[in-house]
Amino acid sequence: MSGIWNMYARSIRVLAVVAAMTSTGMACIWPLVTIYIHDYLGQPLTVAGLLLLLNQGANLVGSVAGGILFDRWGHRRTFAVGSVGAIAVSVALGLTTDFTAYTVLLLLNGFFFGTIFPVLNALAVRLWPEGGRRGLNVIYVALNIGVAVGSALCGVLASVSFAWTFFGNAIAQAVTLAMFLRCLPQHLADQPNEQVHAAESAETEAKQAAAGTNHRPVAWGALAVLCSGLLVCWIVYVQWTTVLSAYMQTLGISLRQYSLLWTLNGALILFGQPLISWIINSFARTLKAQLLLGGYVFALSMLILSQSTAYAGFVAAMFVMTIGEMLVWPAVPTIAADLAPAGREGMVQGIVSGIASAGRMAGPLVGAMAFEALAPQGMLYLMAVLALVAVGCFAAYSSFVKRTETQPAVSVPEK
Numbered sequence: 515m516s517g518i519w520n521m522y523a524r525s526i527r528v529l530a531v532v533a534a535m536t537s538t539g540m541a542c543i544w545p546l547v548t549i550y551i552h553d554y555l556g557q558p559l560t561v562a563g564l565l566l567l568l569n570q571g572a573n574l575v576g577s578v579a580g581g582i583l584f585d586r587w588g589h590r591r592t593f594a595v596g597s598v599g600a601i602a603v604s605v606a607l608g609l610t611t612d613f614t615a616y617t618v619l620l621l622l623n624g625f626f627f628g629t630i631f632p633v634l635n636a637l638a639v640r641l642w643p644e645g646g647r648r649g650l651n652v653i654y655v656a657l658n659i660g661v662a663v664g665s666a667l668c669g670v671l672a673s674v675s676f677a678w679t680f681f682g683n684a685i686a687q688a689v690t691l692a693m694f695l696r697c698l699p700q701h702l703a704d705q706p707n708e709q710v711h712a713a714e715s716a717e718t719e720a721k722q723a724a725a726g727t728n729h730r731p732v733a734w735g736a737l738a739v740l741c742s743g744l745l746v747c748w749i750v751y752v753q754w755t756t757v758l759s760a761y762m763q764t765l766g767i768s769l770r771q772y773s774l775l776w777t778l779n780g781a782l783i784l785f786g787q788p789l790i791s792w793i794i795n796s797f798a799r800t801l802k803a804q805l806l807l808g809g810y811v812f813a814l815s816m817l818i819l820s821q822s823t824a825y826a827g828f829v830a831a832m833f834v835m836t837i838g839e840m841l842v843w844p845a846v847p848t849i850a851a852d853l854a855p856a857g858r859e860g861m862v863q864g865i866v867s868g869i870a871s872a873g874r875m876a877g878p879l880v881g882a883m884a885f886e887a888l889a890p891q892g893m894l895y896l897m898a899v900l901a902l903v904a905v906g907c908f909a910a911y912s913s914f915v916k917r918t919e920t921q922p923a924v925s926v927p928e929k
Contacts, residue, residue, distance in 0.1 A: 522642075522648065522649070522652055523641065523642045523645065525698065526638060526641060526642050526645065526649050526652055526653075527652075528693075528698055529634065529638055529641060529653065529698065530652050530653060530655075530656035531656070531693065532690055532693055532694050532697075533634050533653050533656040533660065534656040534657070534659050534660040534663075535686055535689060535690040536630060536631075536634070536657075536660065536687065536690050537656070537657040537658070537659070537660025537661050538661075538663045538667070539600075539604075539660075539664065539682070539683040539684075539685075539686025539687045539690065540627055540660070540661075540664065540683065541662075541663070541664025541667075541668065542664045542667055542668045542671060542679050542680075542682040542683045543604075543607075543623075543668070543679055543680060543683050544668075545668050545669075546668055546672055546676070546679055547562070547565075547566065547620075548562045548563075548566070550676055551565060555611070555613045555616060557613060563878070565617060565620055567875055567878075568620075568621055569620050569621060569623070569624035570624065570871045570872075570874045570875040571624075571871070571875060572621040572622070572623075572624035572628065573625065573627060573628040573868075573871040574628065574868040574871035574872055574875070575625060575868075576596075576624065576625035576626060576627065576628020576629045577628040577629070577631065577632055577865075577867035577868035577870075577871060578861070578864045578865060578868045579625075579629055579864070580592060580629030580630065580631070580632045580633060580860070580864050581632040581863050581864020581865065581867070582860065582861050582864060583595070584632060584636050584637075584859070584860025584861075584863075584864070585857060585858055585859065585860040585861055589633055589636075589637050589698075590694075590695065590698075592629065592633050593630060593633045593691070593694055594691060594694075594695065596626050596627070596628075596629035596630040596633070597626075597630065597687050597688075597690065597691040597694070598691070599622065600623065600626040600627055600630070600683075600684075600687050601684045601688055601691070603619050603622045603623045603626060604623065604681070604683040604684035604687065605680070605681065605684050606619050607619050607620070607623065607680040608678070608679075608680035608681045608684070609677070628868070628871065631867045632860055632864035632866075632867050633860070635650060635847045635851075635863040635867070636851075636859045636860040636862075636863040638650050638652075639847075639859060639863075640859065646848060647804075647844060647848045650844045650848045650851075651844040653844075654840075654844040655783060655784065655787065658780060658783045658784070659780075659784060661780070662780040662784075664686075668682075734855075736853050736911045736912075737853050737854075737862065737911075739907050739911040740846060740849060740850065740853070740908070741846075741850075741865065741869045742904075742907045743809070743846075743903075743904040743905075743906075743907030743908045743911070744842070744846045744866065744869050744870065744873070745872055745873045745876075746873075746903050746904040746907065747812055747838075747842055747873070747901065748870055748872075748873020748877060749873050749876055749877040749880055749881075749900060750812050750897045750900055750901050750904075751812070751835070751873070751877070752874055752881065753877065753881045753893075753897060754832070756882070757878070757881040757885050757893065758819070758828075759772055761890050762828065765823055767825050767828065771825055775828060775829065778829065778832055778833065778836070779832060779835075779839075782833065782836045782837075782840075783836065783839075783840060786837075786840065789837075790837070790840045790841070793807075793837070793841070794841075801845050801849050802908065802909075802911075804841050804842075804845045805841070805842060805846070805849075805908040806908050807841055808837075808838045808839075808840075808841030808842035808845070809901055809902070809904045809905035809908055810902075810905060811834055811837050811838035811841065812835065812838040812842070812901035812904065813898045813899075813901035813902050813905070814834055814838075815831045815832075815835035815838060816831075816895070816897040816898035817894070817895075817898050818830055818831040818834060819831045819894050820891050820894035820898070846866055847863055847866050849911075850862050850863065850865075851863070881893065881897075884896050884897075
């Protein structure tokens with residue numbers, strides 16, 4: 515494991531630790547939000563669900579804002595604003611028991627955390643451009659490690675006091691911010707500063723426009739199709755955390771058994787990297803092939819669930835779904851980085867992060883409506899079909915690029 519870790523650039527290893535710490539702090543809060551709103555603030559579960567929906571909406575807005583600020587301000591200032599905001603909000607959450615104040619603070623929490631994650635992805639691309647998918651993949655793994663550690667810590671902190679789950683998040687973000695500001699700049703000495711980068715990007719775009727080779731419309735069109743596939747995949751994936759958890763209980767599967775599925779998910783993401791590398795090298799050597807295979811694997815997982823009523827079937831489906839997740843989630847931001855127009859890397863990564871939030875918003879509603887209208891098996895069949903729709907989107911994005919690249923350049927008459 516240490517040998518694999520040392521294969522990554524040092525700057526990426528530092529960034530991965532920052533990502534893991536950020537995710538750890540965030541995960542100290544989220545597993546207990548619904549319980550806190552219902553049991554301690556005295557609100558019905560429907561209100562808790564609505565607040566979580568609004569939180570993801572704020573996260574979407576924050577993701578886009580964070581990406582735009584990355585392009586305008588650079589990585590340090592953007593990350594600092596997001597982190598300081600998250601720290602202040604977390605401390606305030608731990609000090610209040612007023613429901614109105616909690617609602618406002620929860621939305622602000624979603625916004626500030628949303629600004630952070632595009633910075634991590636965009637910076638991974640800038641720090642190690644030659645790393646390709648590997649840089650973004652290690653950030654993805656680090657975020658999942660943080661979720662696993664934070665989820666375990668939240669129970670310990672809550673046993674002391676619910677307020678300490680929020681304070682624990684604030685402490686984690688403070689440590690993360692200090693590490694980010696102290697450790698990362700020394701790895702950016704050879705990187706152009708943000709103003710120089712913006713000037714070079716503007717000069718490059720001007721030259722492309724004069725030569726008739728500015729492909730900005732190509733990038734945005736392909737990105738829209740790519741993100742459509744990502745949105746659908748998230749809608750499918752979110753069923754595991756919403757409809758399927760309730761469905762499993764009707765089958766007599768306990769909450770403890772359900773939680774073990776997420777233990778399997780986290781363990782596979784952490785220790786299954788050699789397996790996913792073998793799958794990519796054997797069956798998906800290109801990023802497009804990786805996305806297509808991931809979409810098919812998502813569909814297969816839903817089909818397995820449609821034929822399962824025993825726990826073993828859910829274990830198999832979670833194993834398959836995790837493979838699909840490991841293929842799709844890191845590949846989309848990697849491709850998005852290639853499609854990003856010069857000087858807009860941050861905004862593009864913000865859009866990708868925002869689309870994930872949109873999927874987490876829409877998924878529970880789509881799944882619940884399908885569950886009521888089509889029964890469990892019908893809902894699962896529908897999710898399998900949606901996964902195939904995502905496959906179509908992933909196939910179409912590259913065709914979009916190729917079709918536009920074959921168009922002749924626009925000639926500019928000489929003066």
